[in-house]
Amino acid sequence: MTTPTMQTAQQAKTGRKRRIRGDGVWGYAFIAVALLVYAMFTAYPVVSAFFISFQHYKPLGSTFTGFDNYAATFRDPLFWKSIRNTLLYTVLTVPVALVLSFCVAILILPLKRRLQTTFKAIYYLPVVASGVALSVVWLWIFDPMPAGIFNRFIAVVGAHNQNWLGSSATAMFSLVIMAWLSSHGASIIIYLAALLGVDESYYEAAELDGATFLQKLWHIVIPFLKPTTLFLLVTGVIGSFQVFQNAFLMTGGGPDNATTMVGLLIFNNAFKYFEYGKAAAQSLILAVIIAGISLFQFKFLGKDVEY
Amino acid sequence: MALYRKHIGRRSTRRIRNAAIIVILLLFAAATLFPIYFMIISSFGDPVEAAAMSYSLWPGKISFASYQFFFDYSTYSLRWIGNSALVAGSVMITNVAFASLAGYAFSRIRFKGRSILFSLLLCAMMIPYQVTQVPLYILIVNTFHIQNTYGALILPGVVTVYNIFLAKQFMSTIPNEILECAKVEGCNQLQIYLRIVLPLSKTVLAVMAILTFMDSWNTFFWPFLVTNTMDMQTIQVGLKNFRFANTTYFAPMMAGATVSALPMFILFFSLQKYFLEGVTVGAVKG
Numbered sequence: 088m089t090t091p092t093m094q095t096a097q098q099a100k101t102g103r104k105r106r107i108r109g110d111g112v113w114g115y116a117f118i119a120v121a122l123l124v125y126a127m128f129t130a131y132p133v134v135s136a137f138f139i140s141f142q143h144y145k146p147l148g149s150t151f152t153g154f155d156n157y158a159a160t161f162r163d164p165l166f167w168k169s170i171r172n173t174l175l176y177t178v179l180t181v182p183v184a185l186v187l188s189f190c191v192a193i194l195i196l197p198l199k200r201r202l203q204t205t206f207k208a209i210y211y212l213p214v215v216a217s218g219v220a221l222s223v224v225w226l227w228i229f230d231p232m233p234a235g236i237f238n239r240f241i242a243v244v245g246a247h248n249q250n251w252l253g254s255s256a257t258a259m260f261s262l263v264i265m266a267w268l269s270s271h272g273a274s275i276i277i278y279l280a281a282l283l284g285v286d287e288s289y290y291e292a293a294e295l296d297g298a299t300f301l302q303k304l305w306h307i308v309i310p311f312l313k314p315t316t317l318f319l320l321v322t323g324v325i326g327s328f329q330v331f332q333n334a335f336l337m338t339g340g341g342p343d344n345a346t347t348m349v350g351l352l353i354f355n356n357a358f359k360y361f362e363y364g365k366a367a368a369q370s371l372i373l374a375v376i377i378a379g380i381s382l383f384q385f386k387f388l389g390k391d392v393e394y
Numbered sequence: 395m396a397l398y399r400k401h402i403g404r405r406s407t408r409r410i411r412n413a414a415i416i417v418i419l420l421l422f423a424a425a426t427l428f429p430i431y432f433m434i435i436s437s438f439g440d441p442v443e444a445a446a447m448s449y450s451l452w453p454g455k456i457s458f459a460s461y462q463f464f465f466d467y468s469t470y471s472l473r474w475i476g477n478s479a480l481v482a483g484s485v486m487i488t489n490v491a492f493a494s495l496a497g498y499a500f501s502r503i504r505f506k507g508r509s510i511l512f513s514l515l516l517c518a519m520m521i522p523y524q525v526t527q528v529p530l531y532i533l534i535v536n537t538f539h540i541q542n543t544y545g546a547l548i549l550p551g552v553v554t555v556y557n558i559f560l561a562k563q564f565m566s567t568i569p570n571e572i573l574e575c576a577k578v579e580g581c582n583q584l585q586i587y588l589r590i591v592l593p594l595s596k597t598v599l600a601v602m603a604i605l606t607f608m609d610s611w612n613t614f615f616w617p618f619l620v621t622n623t624m625d626m627q628t629i630q631v632g633l634k635n636f637r638f639a640n641t642t643y644f645a646p647m648m649a650g651a652t653v654s655a656l657p658m659f660i661l662f663f664s665l666q667k668y669f670l671e672g673v674t675v676g677a678v679k680g
């Protein structure tokens with residue numbers, strides 16, 4: 088027994104269903120290429136990396152070796168050294184980049200719109216230059232001869248000539264300096280956008296209470312920008328853990344593996360020694376480390392961050 | 395802007411404050427721009443071996459001999475630029491087309507498995523590229539046998555998850571009424587996408603196009619892995635080879651670096667607005 092109203096309701100329901108199903112076909116058609124590319128060049132490689140990591144890989148007939156690649160990695164002192172190098176590089180570069188870009192954004196803030204844009208463009212410019220081009224330039228800036236730019240610069244301060252990239256004592260530090268003086272353009276722009284989003288009324292209220300500039304900075308700006316800082320911190324650390332190009336192009340990981348970072352170690356194992364299994368195992372370890380650190384940052388720093 | 399006191403007393407005090415700020419900002423700018431400045435002025439030097447010269451921080455004379463030297467290194471030097479432009483251009487077009495299609499579908503069309511598929515895609519953004527590099531290399535070289543072809547350079551980058559995410563984020567802000575109206579008028583999804591969604595998303599797609607082009611132009615790692623003859627290399631790989639073949643030629647190396655960076659500088663200065671917008675588009679909302 089169906090009343091007319093129920094009938095129409097049912098009709099409407101099937102009608103909607105048909106329309107949704109009709110749209111569904113469009114939906115699948117629209118994502119088809121994206122899905123295919125994703126399946127072939129991301130999903131399949133990830134699964135494949137997992138299998139390769141348990142094998143001694145050879146193009147014709149690999150042999151299954153269980154956890155050998157993982158065990159060998161954890162026994163390898165070079166792996167631990169590369170982790171140490173990566174951590175050192177991250178600790179020395181990421182916080183400095185955050186502080187620098189925060190300060191610059193604060194300084195840009197009171198300027199007129201047009202000046203703000205000009206400075207944003209200036210600071211962003213190095214981002215558009217390719218990493219290879221910049222590495223070539225920095226190679227010469229770090230020229231070990233007394234005529235080298237950096238040697239001349241420290242000579243002014245009274246320091247001695249250094250074999251910047253060629254000595255294991257200074258090679259890592261040289262890469263860190265390069266990171267410090269490379270572009271912070273993106274972070275500056277992101278910080279500035281967040282700063283412009285702070286509601287005026289907070290400042291006005293603080294001013295009525297007689298707050299100084301530093302008090303406003305500490306009690307309003309820094310808490311308000313916490314999500315932005317967290318975002319930049321997490322992406323910065325993730326990027327830093329995958330760093331490869333500068334070490335590869337400038338020092339090749341040397342001297343004495345002083346600048347071999349995990350990204351470079353994996354590259355060398357894969358494409359220098361053709362140890363695909365070992366490289367795959369190490370890349371998965373790296374993925375776990377990165378996921379762990381990101382989770383840790385969100386958990387402990389993001390406690391009172393609302394999204 | 396009231397982080398700074400508006401009524402700071404006399405106007406001259408404010409002027410001095412702003413001037414001090416600008417001086418600090420300019421000093422920082424000088425430090426970050428120095429490598430680029432050094433690169434460009436040094437590229438006009440003579441192509442002599444570095445041991446015989448010291449670097450000058452001021453442009454002494456302007457000679458294009460080092461550029462000549464760079465382009466004479468390989469018969470394919472000009473082709474490197476062409477290759478880079480071809481690969482970056484193709485990747486740019488496919489990304490805009492397919493990421494906008496997928497972004498629209500994921501944000502506006504209801505179909506079964508939509509949210510699961512989208513979360514699967516997002517997972518990919520958390521995986522470091524080192525994980526996929528070896529299997530991807532094996533796939534391209536040993537399975538597809540397309541090493542050293544444009545296909546190898548372009549295919550893995552046809553559409554990136556980041557761009558899909560960007561498109562989806564923007565398209566979910568388009569008011570529902572507009573799309574409903576079109577549906578009532580009898581538009582099918584393809585027509586809605588072509589006539590309504592695309593025109594409304596012009597800005598975000600321009601940002602996507604530019605950033606994708608830039609990323610592809612500047613990428614070194616993948617072209618370095620899958621090309622092995624000079625005629626297929628991109629400008630970044632070519633520059634790296636030039637550097638290892640001519641380790642002492644300072645000015646030509648700088649000329650090469652300038653050649654590889656100059657197209658992006660030109661693009662940046664002509665489309666600056668989109669570049670700067672692109673930085674915040676992906677970050678602030680996320």
